[in-house]
Amino acid sequence: MHWILAAIAVLVASQAVSGWWVPVLAVAVWAGEVLLIILAGRLAGDAGGRQLSVSPGSTSPLPCDKAPRDVAHTSAPSLVPASQAVTTAATTAQPAPEGNGWYLPLDVLGISFNERWPRPGICDTREYFLRGGDRLLLRYAPPADAPPGQSWLCDISGRWRDGGLPCRAIQLNASRFECIPITHDGVYEIGVGQGDPSGAEHGEIEAWLGSDSPDRLAQSNVPQQQSGAAWSCDAAGQWRVHITHESTALDRAAMPERHETSVPRSALVLFDPQHQAWDEAGIADPTTAWQAERRHIFRYYLQLCQGDVLAVEHSWQPSLFGAPIEEQNGVSFTHAELELTQFVRSPTLLSVHTGWSEISKETPRVTLLTCPDDGFFQVELALFGPPSWRTRPSPEFLQLRVWGVRLRRPALVRDFSLVEGWVEDWYRRTIPVPRDALAGRGEPSSA
Structure with a gap:
C-alpha cells in the first residue's frame, strides 16, 4: 500500500515541478495521503463499531468463558463457575444475543411440591443431551405478584461415558441468567428445588441453550434411551427373557x-x-x-x-x-x-x-x-x-x-x-x- 502511495506522490510531483524539487514535493504528497487514509479509517470505525448502550429494561447475560470443543478428561471433573452477569432493574423473558451467540429455549420447568420423588429437596428433574462448547442458561421467573429480589435453589449434574460431574447447587435469580459452560458431550440433569406443601404459586425455571453455531442448536437434545434383554432356556425347555438393563445413553x-x-x-x-x-x-x-x-x-x-x-x-x-x-x-x-x-x-x-x-x-x-x-x-x-x-x-x-x-x-x-x-x-x-x-x-x- 505504501509503495503505491509513493508512486502516486512521485507522479504528482513530477507533473507539478522539475529539478531537485521533485523528491521534496513527492515526500510531502506521500505523507499527506497516509494521513488522510488514517483519518478516514478512524472515522469509519467510530461510525460502524460504536455499541448501543444497554437500556435499563434489558437482561443480557455476559458471555460464558468459551469452553474448548475437546476437553481432556480429568480424574475429578467439576463445573466451570458460572459467569457473573449484569444485574438490571427489570427482567426479560429471553436472553439477548451477545456477539456471535445463538440461543434456543430448552424448556420451562414448573415448581411444585413433590414429597417422594425424585430426591430430597428436589421436586422435578429434566435431562438433556448437551455438547461441549455450548452454554446452558438458567433463570428463575417468579410469579407476577412476588416481591423483588426473590431467588430459587436448583442443582445440576452431568454424566458421560468416561466420567461425570458431581451435583452442584445453583441459586437462580430473576434479574439475570446464570450461564454454565458445557465442557463435555453428555447427559446433564437439572433439578428444580422443592416447592411449598401448601401448593402456593412459586413461578418457573427457564432453561435456554446458547451456542456459537445455529447448526449445533438444530441438533436433538433428547437423551437416547436404551434397554437390553437376555434369553435362557431351562432343562424343561421353558424359555425366559430377562431385562438386563434400562438406561440412558450417555454419549x-x-x-x-x-x-x-x-x-x-x-x-x-x-x-x-x-x-x-x-x-x-x-x-x-x-x-x-x-x-x-x-x-x-x-x-x-x-x-x-x-x-x-x-x-x-x-x-x-x-x-x-x-x-x-x-x-x-x-x-x-x-x-x-x-x-x-x-x-x-x-x-x-x-x-x-x-x-x-x-x-x-x-x-x-x-x-x-x-x-x-x-x-x-x-x-x-x-x-x-x-x-x-x-x-x-x-x-x-x-x-x-x-x-x-x-x-x-x-x-x-x-x-x-x-x-x-x-x-x-x-x-x-x-x-x-x-x-x-x-x-x-x-x-x-x-x-
Whole structure:
C-alpha cells in the first residue's frame, strides 16, 4: 500500500515541478495521503463499531468463558463457575444475543411440591443431551405478584461415558441468567428445588441453550434411551427373557422422527397386514388383565440393526373410533394406538394415537425412523373396543405398511424363532428368540 502511495506522490510531483524539487514535493504528497487514509479509517470505525448502550429494561447475560470443543478428561471433573452477569432493574423473558451467540429455549420447568420423588429437596428433574462448547442458561421467573429480589435453589449434574460431574447447587435469580459452560458431550440433569406443601404459586425455571453455531442448536437434545434383554432356556425347555438393563445413553442424543409426504422409492415392504399375517393377532394384553375383554393386541416382530432406517405408513379408519363404551365408573370411547418399540422395553420409536373422542378423516401419513440399537423391535396395534373387535382383521381399523429404507443386514430382519415363554417371572407371552440362543439351548444370549 505504501509503495503505491509513493508512486502516486512521485507522479504528482513530477507533473507539478522539475529539478531537485521533485523528491521534496513527492515526500510531502506521500505523507499527506497516509494521513488522510488514517483519518478516514478512524472515522469509519467510530461510525460502524460504536455499541448501543444497554437500556435499563434489558437482561443480557455476559458471555460464558468459551469452553474448548475437546476437553481432556480429568480424574475429578467439576463445573466451570458460572459467569457473573449484569444485574438490571427489570427482567426479560429471553436472553439477548451477545456477539456471535445463538440461543434456543430448552424448556420451562414448573415448581411444585413433590414429597417422594425424585430426591430430597428436589421436586422435578429434566435431562438433556448437551455438547461441549455450548452454554446452558438458567433463570428463575417468579410469579407476577412476588416481591423483588426473590431467588430459587436448583442443582445440576452431568454424566458421560468416561466420567461425570458431581451435583452442584445453583441459586437462580430473576434479574439475570446464570450461564454454565458445557465442557463435555453428555447427559446433564437439572433439578428444580422443592416447592411449598401448601401448593402456593412459586413461578418457573427457564432453561435456554446458547451456542456459537445455529447448526449445533438444530441438533436433538433428547437423551437416547436404551434397554437390553437376555434369553435362557431351562432343562424343561421353558424359555425366559430377562431385562438386563434400562438406561440412558450417555454419549448420544435420540434421533428425531421425520414426517414425509411419501415413502422413498428405493424402500422395500417389510410388513403389510393385507398380505402378511401378524405374529400375534387379536390377543388379550397379559399386562392389563382388568381390560382383557376390551384390549385387543396385534404384534409383528422385526430384528433390526443400529442405524437402520424404516418408514411407517399408516391411515386410520375413523368411523370406528370415538364411539362411547359404558363402564362401571362412567363412559369411555373406542380408540387405538400404533407403536414401534424395542422388545421388551423402551425406547419407543413411534407412538400414534387416534384420540379419546371422535376423530376426523385422516390421510395416510409417512414417518421415517432411525433404529438406535441392535435388537428386536415390535410393531404393536392396540385396539380398545367391544369384544367383537377381536375376530376382525386389522385392515378394518388401520391401513399399515412398514418399509425398509436403509437396512444394514436385511437377512436378519426375520431370522429368529417365535416361542411361548415368560418375561421375567411376570407373565407369559410370545417372545422372539435369536438364532444363537437357540443354538446354545440354555446358554443366555444377549441382544
